[in-house]
Amino acid sequence: MRQALSGIVSKSASPLKTIMILAMAMTFVVAGAASSLAAKSAAIVVDAKTGKVLYSANADGRRYPASLTKMMTLYLTFEAMAKGKISRNTPVVFSAHASAEAPTKLGVKPGGSVAVETAILSIVTKSANDSATALGEMLGGNETNFARMMTAKARQLGMNGTVFRNANGLPDPGQFTTARDMATLGIALREHFPQYYGYFAQRSFLYGRQRINGHNRLLGRIKGVDGIKTGYTRASGFNLVSSVNDGNRRLVAVVMGGTSGGSRDNQMAGLINTYLPRASTRGGGDLIAKADSNPVSALAKVLLPKHDAPTPDEKPVAMAEADTAVTDDATVAQGDSEDEDTAEAEAPKLVVPATKVKTVIVSAPKVATAQVVAAYAEPTPAVDPVSTASVPSGWAIQVASSPKQSEAQALLDKTTKQAPKVLADASGFTVAFDKDGVTYYRARFGGFGSKDAAWKACTALKKKKIECYAVQQ
Template sequence: MDRFVAISSTTFQLFALIGIVLALGSAPAAANPKYAGIVIDAKTGKTLYAHDADEARYPASLTKMMTLYLTFEALERGSINLNTRIKFSANAAKEPPTKLGVGAGRSVTVEQVIYSLVTKSANDASTAIAEHLGGSEAKFASIMTAKARSLGMSRTTFRNAHGLPNSAQTTTARDMATLGIALREHFPRQYKYFSTRSFTFGKTRMGNHNRLLGVVRGVDGIKTGYTRASGFNLVSSVVDRDRSIVAVVMGGRTGASRNEQMKDLIARYLPKASTRGRGNLIARGATASMPMAVASLELPKVGPVPSQRHDGNQRLAFAYAAPTPEPVVGRAALVNSLIAQKVAIPTPAPAIVPPMPVETAANEAIDPVTTASTAPISGWMIQIGAMPDRNAAMALLTKAQGVGGRSLSGTEPFTMAYTKGNEQLYRARFGGFDGQAAATRACSTLKKKGYACWATAN
């Protein structure tokens, strides 16, 4: 009898342990209010997993997936080719990092723009291609939104081409999965760019921010993204033998935890995907919810287009986008967007930067350090200096990126303001390292290049 009791007790403990392990598998969903995720069978369209998949989230640099979609569309239409020169306006050139650093008035090719978006997630290149194709970034954003509707992305609104913070620019995990599938299905020739591991621009080698490429079997793209408001985002396409999925993780606390959650979703749900099915899930033409004329929307045939010019296609885009209310700006926009994401509403801080346009000021309220990625809430980071001016700190980071090579691949530059005596200083840091060893290696590389550097965990 005692032996039976002992065995029963052991069995109970085993089942309890299994229950704990299974519960931990859903821990990111339970513990993080920003988290949203979805896994779609790319052959049948069946939803294999979903958590808050239709709740509003900030896309961050996942935005560039739509910028690339419209770029690929223009390539297929013949209005541009891979060697078309894309000129950087002063507006594009001044975009904050992550960026290529091309000066105003200079240009790069369309193919260089594509590579910079899929690897470095360059904000300046995003704005430059948007202005070239749409005449202005605002007009291009309207076309992005109209195209989203034509693809069935009913809960997505774009206000810019790069994904820097804007309280009116929102999406959902399901909509991002739809866009990922559309990129695969509609542009099989161009889709190969998303699997690019690195891109050399001038003397600088830029590694892909997607750490799953070459690490997780079957992963062939697509895109990462991060701002403080959005958390760490990732859309992954996986093709393994005769199964195929597109998975989305949004709102990760760190890049490493986001990647682990994605690996877990792939391991769990790829085996459940169908071995049959033809794909072709996302129509390029009209959907049941929109007019045919808007579904066949095209960008202008030439670019850039003067701001006062409006051809028929542009009018369709704006006519369709018009029902979307004008963005609420200022603290009201911040409150609305944070309520939607169940985030605590901060007390407004006094301005420490020169006056800005109203919408930009609203963006700054969401993310005080306007960079492609800002300081991770936790994890390992490195610091290479402190400057009395934020722009000078960012310039130092950009220069360090140029020599850091692989050691800085997948990391993000940011500044952190602090007061020393009566002086305001800005720490120049890189965040997003997978651990202490990676941060230490980066410091070692930068020190050999003459930079001061130390690693820290936050």
């Protein structure tokens, strides 16, 4: 840059001319950076009554979910409550691992506990990472298993571009989603658990004598907004899923990769104001297929890839100040700090009229309280015993890849028919990955507990002239 400018600005140029030229050059640089960042953002607006997509921008591009991850943690929590496995009063015990999670957090010491309802409220308001991990450990036995349950549930809901690695959304290069998938999850939360959906409208709650305020600035400021979740890490930028219900129309909108909390909120407000009047007043049937089966039964079909992680976006220039603003705890800057009030001291304010929205929490049905450890962790006899793919160190074999998921699935079906005995104990699945801006789908078979088992199966397939190779998940 310095060499380029020196070639433009001559030594004989006047100081005023030099300043003008430099200003023009910086304008081009800033404009170019803004354009680059805009290309990496993603958004979608879906009519929650009809399922029609009213607006879409990079909606299928792979993005880091940050704390939007907690939406799935809450989905599985609500599911456990609805089935009577836990109640709102069930104690959630915090392990040393949960207590050690990076801020933001509730701050429960190892061995301490809170009620399920307190954990839920701390997640929807404070976005407490420790509470999310504690819930995940309770429901899944451990966080790794719970992440597999989350991914299995995502597949059951039709979220084919999402893989979860943890319960809270703290940085993990193998955890990713899309704006479209987050919209699907937002719609499913309301459709499948209307009795608990009111939690998302909570703007603050009392924890002991402390009042904890939420991060969702649109609640109470945009008419009809009733949730759902914010999210922020350095790599993801500023994310937001919003649900809007004006009585006649319903929307779910997603904004991901915002350069600041203020700009993200303003973008969301603009999308709501533009597309809510265009939403249908009719419809209202379920849009997302209900996934009632125990997540454990789907684990054999879901292997979490160690590779194919999304490429982190470059850190936005506007976020550099946010990184340096949080100096009291290094883990906050690296983690999902959600401390947007600190990080966004200079952020533009939301340019929409403030309106009062009444907050109502819909309590869970009263179920007998019981100490529950790993509510889903013990498979029932009905679960397919071929579940070695759920082991963290499981192996898979890949037979092909295709730019179309339907073609990848067809290849899996074809391979199964060609070698039914070889793949009798395997489960076929597809894994999405991006290459040069194009999404492809890998066709794989999981269910192999060791490298030798995977290679043995692959060797047998090659004898049938089916190309393949083994890969650890």
